[in-house]
Amino acid sequence: MIGKKVNALRKSKGLTLQRVSALSGLSVAFLSQVERELTSPSVSSLANIARALEVAPSYFFPPPASNGLLVRSYARQPFQMDDADVTYARLGGDFEKRNLEPLFVTYPPNYSSEESSHVGEEFYYVLDGQLIITLSGTRYTLNDHDSIHFSSEEKHQIQNCREVPVHLIAITTPTLLG
Numbered sequence: 260m261i262g263k264k265v266n267a268l269r270k271s272k273g274l275t276l277q278r279v280s281a282l283s284g285l286s287v288a289f290l291s292q293v294e295r296e297l298t299s300p301s302v303s304s305l306a307n308i309a310r311a312l313e314v315a316p317s318y319f320f321p322p323p324a325s326n327g328l329l330v331r332s333y334a335r336q337p338f339q340m341d342d343a344d345v346t347y348a349r350l351g352g353d354f355e356k357r358n359l360e361p362l363f364v365t366y367p368p369n370y371s372s373e374e375s376s377h378v379g380e381e382f383y384y385v386l387d388g389q390l391i392i393t394l395s396g397t398r399y400t401l402n403d404h405d406s407i408h409f410s411s412e413e414k415h416q417i418q419n420c421r422e423v424p425v426h427l428i429a430i431t432t433p434t435l436l437g
Contacts, residue, residue, distance in 0.1 A: 266294040282311035303375035379411040388425030391418040
C-alpha cells in the first residue's frame with residue numbers, strides 16, 4: 260500500500276528514483292524495493308521519503324477514524340509500516356495545522372528497531388509490557404505505566420526483549436511519525 264502511493268506520487272511530480280534518492284538520502288535500490296512492495300520503510304525512512312516528495316508522512320496512511328475531533332475505538336484502522344510487524348492505530352483527530360500524532364502502538368515480541376534520529380519529539384506511555392529505549396547510548400527500561408519524552412533528533416532505538424507484545428500510547432511530532 261505505501262509503496263504504491265510512493266510510486267504514484269513520485270510519478271505525478273515527474274521525479275525519477277534518482278532524484279528522490281538525492282532528496283531523501285536513501286538508495287535508489289531501496290526506494291525501488293519500497294515502490295514494488297518488496298520491503299517497507301522504517302519510520303525514519305518514510306519521513307525522509309515524505310520530505311523528498313513534499314508531503315506529510317500521514318499522506319501514506321489511512322485517514323484517522325474520526326469526524327475531525329472524536330475517534331471511536333471501533334473505527335480505528337490498524338496499519339503496519341515496517342518489516343517487524345509493529346502495528347499502529349491513529350488516535351487523534353484530523354484537522355488543519357495539527358502538530359501532534361497520538362498513536363496506539365503494539366511492538367511484537369523480540370522486536371528491535373534500527374537506531375534512528377529525525378526532526379520532532381516522541382512521548383511513550385507503556386500500557387502493558389516492557390519497552391527498552393536507548394537514547395544516545397543510555398538505556399532506559401520502561402514497565403507498565405512508565406513514560407518517556409525525548410527529542411527525536413537524539414539517536415534512539417526501541418526494543419521489546421520479551422516474548423509478549425508491548426502496548427503503548429505514543430505521541431509524536433511532527434504529525435504521523437514524521
